[in-house]
Amino acid sequence: MTLTPLTIYLAAPRGFCAGVVRAIKIVELALEKWGAPVYVRHEIVHNKFVVDGLKDKGAIFVEELDDCPDDRPVIFSAHGVPKTVPAAAAKREMVYVDATCPLVSKVHIEAERHSQNGLQMVMIGHDGHPETVGTMGQLPEGEVLLVETPADVATLTVRDEEKLAYITQTTLSIDDTAGIVEALKARFPAIIGPHKEDICYATTNRQHAVKAIAPKADAILVIGAPNSSNSKRLVEVGAAAGCQYSQLVQRAKDIDWRALDGIKSLGLTAGASAPEVLMDEVIAAFRERYDVTVDIIETAEENVEFKVPRVLRETA
Known part of the structure; x- marks a missing residue:
């Protein structure tokens, strides 16, 4: 034939990518160091094949810190977590390792720096995505406003139009994000953007x-x-x-x-x-x-x- x-x-x-390689390695090294089981809060990276492979080695995946025992190590996924999560782990005296991608951590630091300078943040991202939840959770409630589309920009209620900065989720479409950034700059000319695009x-x-x-x-x-x-x-x-x-x-x-x-x-x-x-x-x-x-x-x-x-x- x-x-x-x-x-x-x-x-x-x-x-x-480098962030994914690092996150998987963190789980593997944690299993080597502490033995099984090691708990992972949320899928370490979004791939069933990878997650199943780590489960076979002794990783247990949970959605919340409450699902972890105090006496076993816990790893936070590459997408990042709200500040309340490591704080809760520390309070319970748990051993924890943060596998947040360094490029996501960079956005977290950026958001904090702007906030310390009195700016309210606008985040371009997908509602409910773990990375968005983690980034918004770096600052107190109401300090980060989420927009998903250019249309969302029109309905934003901000504290002070002169004191705004924007950040983005690292995994967005470059072209779609450019349209939202344009809408933000048109409505809020004073808005401050990142030195270098947040999209990784x-x-x-x-x-x-x-x-x-x-x-x-x-x-x-x-x-x-x-x-x-x-x-x-x-x-x-x-x-x-x-x-x-x-x-x-x-x-x-x-x-x-x-x-x-x-x-x-x-x-x-x-x-x-x-x-x-x-x-x-x-x-x-x-x-x-x-x-x-x-x-x-x-x-x-x-x-x-x-x-x-x-x-x-x-x-x-």
């Missing part, structure tokens, strides 16, 4: 790679979890950049083959919390059905590395 030719345009960079390097790079692939591809598949903000943004970016079929899949088994019938080219990428092993699995599934040629489209090189907290470096 002759297989139909298919060109796969493979995005580079794709998959794990990995989110930005993965979106640029998808934009480069989209015009060439009959379809785009993004490997990632349905609760992963950066993965969902990649799907949207692919569609906005001109690819009519842009979809999220968790694993090879989730691919809708009928929808891909007749394609000659496919764009492939993975969200920042999806491991490369899942990409290999998807490519293998295509090789079974097509005569595949892989063409890597590289739009940036990444060599960022983040250290794990000192308490774990001591044993490493």
